[in-house]
Structures are given as structure tokens and as C-alpha cells.
Amino acid sequence: MWGRSVASMNRVKFIVVLICFTVVGMVGGGWASSVNAAPVTGRLTTAAGVAVPGEVLVWPLASRTLATGASHRVKSDKEGLYRLDLAVGDYYFLAQGEGLFAYYGRNPVHIPEEGSTLNLSLVPRPNDVPSQEMVEIDSGVVGRVTTAGKPLAGAIIFVYPDLSSRLKGAGLGMSAPSDSDGFFELPLSTGTYYLLARKRNSGQSIGPLAAGDFIGYLPDNPLVIKEETVARVAIPMLEVPHRVEKFAASLFGGSSVAGTVTDLDGNPVAGIRVLLYDEATMLARPLHVSQPTDAQGRFLLSFADGGTYYLVARAELGGTPQPGELYGQYNENQDHALTIKEGEQRQGVKLVVEEMW
Template sequence: MRRLLLFLPILALVAACERSGPTGLSGVLLYGSEPLADASVEIYLKAEKDRSVQPFAVASTDGEGRYRLELPPGRYFIIGKKRQSSIDGRPVMLMAECPANPVQVEKGMLEVAPFALREMGRDGRLVPEPGTGLSGRVVHDGDGVAGAFVYVYTDDAVDLVGPSYGAVVETDDAGNFAIDLPSGTFWLAARRRADGSRLGELKPGDLTGTLGPVELKTGQRLNVGTLTVRPVDPVRYRQKRKEGRFADSGTALTGRVVDAEDRPVPGIYIFAYLDSRMVGKPVHISDPTGPDGRFRLNLATGGTYYLGARSAYGGPLEPGEWVGTWDGTADHHAVVETGQVEELGTIRVREVW
């Protein structure tokens, strides 16, 4: 009888567990106000994490945007992600952290309030003012240019190229554009690359043009009229490559760009800097890697260079890009003598979220 009494609490505990069922999280991911199917839901144990930290658990949303994860009781951080492609083939990276983070799982399945993912890297760095913005039309030979990107700069000292633009917008089928902005003085650059990409070196066949300065006041919707673009001059382009940062001087660094699985990665530029911080404009840039991932970085002279790799040429780093550094030294520097070609081995890149 005594032995039976000892077993009763254990049986009661087991029965209670069976009645309570599994514990975990469930909810819905949105894009705008619509359910988002085939998105990833990642669960982390800490908010302070870098990209090397693997999620504690991962699930996918169903056709109605719903997800469900069985988890032990605890405190969790939820992140939603999805990679997809735009109409023009540009990678679109959607992501958001759950506004309720961290969530506490105690008993049963916790229903998390729906939250929406947003497109990363498309928010710009200028904070618009209500009712304030610019509009216009990009034209070439009198016709509107669809799919051109209009970049908004706050300083013309950068020659309206490179990573210092504050906002960007794409033209519609008729070449029209509109963008919300704060008040201020702006310079506009319009570029239509033949491959439809938003970033990268301009080449023959691409269209480019500039406009400015433009003064914009608070509460003003200003139409700037037409922004004319012209083809890149092939003669000037070739001359630039002979004399500029791409010129072959007999001094170079060579190697191969690979991903985490050692597969070659095409379309990657190698950048050489004189500063270990690797900020601003590089002093030399390679041609993009080919299908075999090989690169040759031509240098004007020998010296010490700090090396980075990226799939885009200019503009802020955005989700969907590939990025990396040469890790042959702790601070990513390589040394080459004038007139020598130095083989660096591999540079490993990763996709940025």
C-alpha cells in the first residue's frame, strides 16, 4: 500500500503533462497586410547575436503565413526572413524582428501577434517630412526610360557616384519617379544599366545623367521636370580602364573567390584600400570574377593593401549582396612588390542579410 502511495504523485505528474500538451510558439508572418508563405521563422536565445550564431530552432510558414514551433519553456527571440526576386530579377530580402521580443513560453502553445516583414536596404538614409518630396521623368531621346534608378545626393562633391547617396527610387514604365524626402538641397543622378541592376560600374550600353542642385522646402511636392540620360561613351570608358584603377601595370594580386562550401562565386569585385578601416573609395578595383571565381587586381605600384570583396560596385551595403575580406593576415592586408604578381589563394564571401 505504501509503495502504491509513492507511485500516485508520479502518475499524477505524468497525467498532468499529458493534459497540458506541447509547449511552443505559433503565429502568422505578413508582408504588408497579406500573409507571407514560405518564409523562415528563426528562434534565438539571445538578442545580442552576430551572423555566426546559429538559430536555436527554425520553421517555415505555410500557404496562409502560419508557423508553429514546439519549444521547451523559456525566453525566445523571433525573427522572420524570406528571400525572393523582384520582377527585374533583383534579389529581395525581407526580414523583421518580432515586436514582442523576447517572448516567454510557459504552458501550452503561445500565439504570437502577427507581424510584417519589410524589404531590407530599401528604406534610404533620409527621413522624409510629411508632404515633402520630388518627382520627375527620366528621358532618353525624348522617350521615358523605364527601370532607371534615380539616386538622391546631399552633396555634389562626390561627383554623384559611390556610396554617399541618401535615397534611391526606380522609374515606372513611362520613366516617371516620385520620392519622399526632407527639405534641403539635393542633386539627382539617374542610371539605367543594361542588365537592370541597381549597383555596379557603368559600362557602354548603360545610360546616365545628372540634375541639380534642387531646393526643396518643407511641405513642397516639387516636380523637377525631365532628367535626361545619355549612353556611356565607349571611348572614354576604354580610356578610363587604361589609365584608371583597372589599368594593368604588371603589378597585381590574383586569387579565387569562393563561398562557405568552397564553390566559386562569379560577379565579385576585389577592392584595394590603403587604410585598414576599408572605408570610402578604394584605390584599385578588379574586374568582376568569372564563372571560376578567379580575379586579378591590378595595382599602380607595389605596397601594402587592405583587401575586401563585394558583389556590388558602389552604394551602401545591402541585403542580398555577397561580401568578404582576404583573411591571409589578421587585418586583411597583403604586400606586393612593384612589377610582381602575387597569388593570394582564396577569398571567402558570404551573403548578407
């Protein structure tokens, strides 16, 4: 009798300890990811700004595909408002509605501790694909790019074999600019590809998008090209809003570098882009590229993480500097490095450019 009572008391103590441990663990954040989660809120609208209901889909940066397996899915209310909680990190955001689709133009986007507000503009899924008679290649993709239902000329389609490049830069290859009917063609071998379309009013093929430029993402990405077949697709384009320049200081994160580019005589140089790298050789694709410097030579770069970075100012993008090109590195110290703390907004950074020979 006494032995059974002792055993019962021990079991009660064990249960009490287990409950206390569980409560402490939950309060301390051991299991409750929501304790450390950052709130993400926003609204789904059409390109004209009309609120629409839909669903937001989120993939972490380490994802191998954006076709399936979204880590988070949340439906908006009838006014297009949504909210979800995410761990601090980088993510791809897409959205869908009835006959509508959206790819967030700043993807992948960094979500900080304090959270973010991300509004997504949805565009109609087009079905105006080129006819079979227009196909002149043996393998690859032909398509049409449109904006607000009308063909868009001058758009370049970029091809990426996977997500390793974050769907930025020149990728595996690119098409010639779309014609007046929005038509493009791109020979491709058998494989799986992501297609993004961009139109820069500056006429350049690479570099950051500015207000008034266009971006488009194939809703059916990734696209599978089979042997000796030609896929026919339609890519909807969305104009980059003017507010993108208003929020340039925090567009890609809470850390930033601002300064001026001058020539050897100290005169400001306009039209120069500043490139941000995280490795000293500066041979890989830059992490970020600024808009062209203004008449006072001013530039601004925003990014998410603190760290050691390397800056280059140059007139042209892509490849090695050519003779006659204006070019210059950050030279305030011997190793050309610039250390920025996360959340720091460094001002007064100076770069000097000169002609390469």
C-alpha cells in the first residue's frame, strides 16, 4: 500500500516537472517559433490599385524550386489584406488570385526582426501565346510579353537554370528584345528553366530596375523544355512604381551606403553605377548595383546584412573594364574593404573614377 502511494507520488512529481518544463520551454521560445517570428503584412491589388482577394505563397531562399512546396501559404481577406509570421531571413514571395498572378519584383526579400509590409500587384494570367506558324526554331521557347493586355516591345527575356543566382543578373542567357508585337524567341536545349522578362528604359540589358521600367515572371515557371520541342508562352509585365526610388534607402534592407563619385579633380561624375561585392576579387556577380549617380555624383545602396564589403564605381556593367571606361575602387584603406554593421546607414563614402588604359 505504502509502496504504491510512493510510486503514485513520484509519477505526480514527474508529470508536474514535465508540465513546468514544457511551459518554461514554450515561454523561452524552445518550441514556439511564433515568439521569434517577424510579422509580414500587406495587401493584394491589381496593377490599377484595386484590392483583390487571393493567396500569398512564400518560399525560403534555400528552396530548390518555386513550383511546389511553399513553406507558407496564407489567404487574404476580401479586401486583399493578409498577415503571416516568418523567421528572420530571405524569402521569395508570390501571390495568386482568380485568373491573377504576382511575383514580387524585389525577390528574394529580406525579412528583419521588426517585420515588413509587402504589397503585391497581381496581373491577369495571359493566354495570348504565339501561333505555331510563328515558330522558326527547333528547340526552345517562343512567347509574347504584354502589359495591361497590350504587347510590350523592347523586353529582354532572361533564362536561369535554377535559383542559385537568385534570379538576378544575366543568367544562362538572354533573348533579343521583343518586337512591336511583344514577340520573342529563344533557342534552348532540353532542360528546366526559369524565365524572367525585364525592360529597362535606359536601354541597358543589366543593372537595377528604375521607376517606369518593367518586370515579368512566367507564371508557369519553371519551364520544362523537352527534346526537339518548342514551348509557347505568354509573360505578363508590370511597371516598376515610382515609389521604388522614394524608398531606395531601405529597398533591399536596413543597411545602406551613400556617398559620391568624383573624377581625379574632385568634380562629381553623373551616370556612374556603384557595385557592392562581398569578396575582394570582385569577379563574381555583385550583390547589389546602384542607380546611376545624379548630377552631384551621389549614389545610394541598400542591403540586408552587415559585413565586410567592396565597392566599385564604373560607367558600364558586365565584363572587365574596357579602355576608356571610367572606373574606380573604394580606396579609403589598404585592403579596399568597407565594414558595415547590420542596420548601419553609412554616409559620406567617396569613390574616385578615372579612364582605364
